[in-house]
Amino acid sequence: MPPDGFKCKQCGHCCLNLNAFATCASEDDVRRWEAAGRDDILAWVVPVALGNVVFAYDIWMDPETGEDIDRCPWLKKLPGTERYVCGIDDVKPDTCRDYPVSREHAERTGCPGFA
Numbered sequence: 001m002p003p004d005g006f007k008c009k010q011c012g013h014c015c016l017n018l019n020a021f022a023t024c025a026s027e028d029d030v031r032r033w034e035a036a037g038r039d040d041i042l043a044w045v046v047p048v049a050l051g052n053v054v055f056a057y058d059i060w061m062d063p064e065t066g067e068d069i070d071r072c073p074w075l076k077k078l079p080g081t082e083r084y085v086c087g088i089d090d091v092k093p094d095t096c097r098d099y100p101v102s103r104e105h106a107e108r109t110g111c112p113g114f115a
């Protein structure tokens with residue numbers, strides 16, 4: 001959970017600019033998606049391995065091009081507003097659930113949640 005004093009403004013900045021962030025899923029995220037049969041989510045996840053050992057899971061990687069994308073595929077704009085919501089909020093990765101981890105992190109990455 002983000003720290004006290006934070007309130008998400010639903011501006012979408014963090015989810016529209018994924019390349020500005022270190023975006024990796026955790027082992028727990030991947031296990032959760034597998035258990036839930038969320039192949040649609042897993043299609044956007046690429047394991048990163050050293051030899052046979054997976055040490056990270058890159059997200060969100062375009063399944064067709066294999067490239068990093070700027071805008072998260074799960075981001076939804078609320079009709080008639082400038083506000084955004086996460087389309088997989090109930091199962092979103094830990095890195096999103098915990099963002100930002102501090103006021104400094106928010107300021108450094110352009111999140112206005114402490115303003």
Ligand code: SF4
Pocket residue numbers: 007008009010011012013014015099100110111112113
């Ligand atoms: S940048 Fe900050 S305020 Fe804007 S949507 Fe992301 S978490 Fe919320």
Ligand code: SF4
Pocket residue numbers: 014015072073074075076085086087088089092093096
């Ligand atoms: S999964 Fe949700 S919270 Fe995470 S980047 Fe995508 S839209 Fe944003």
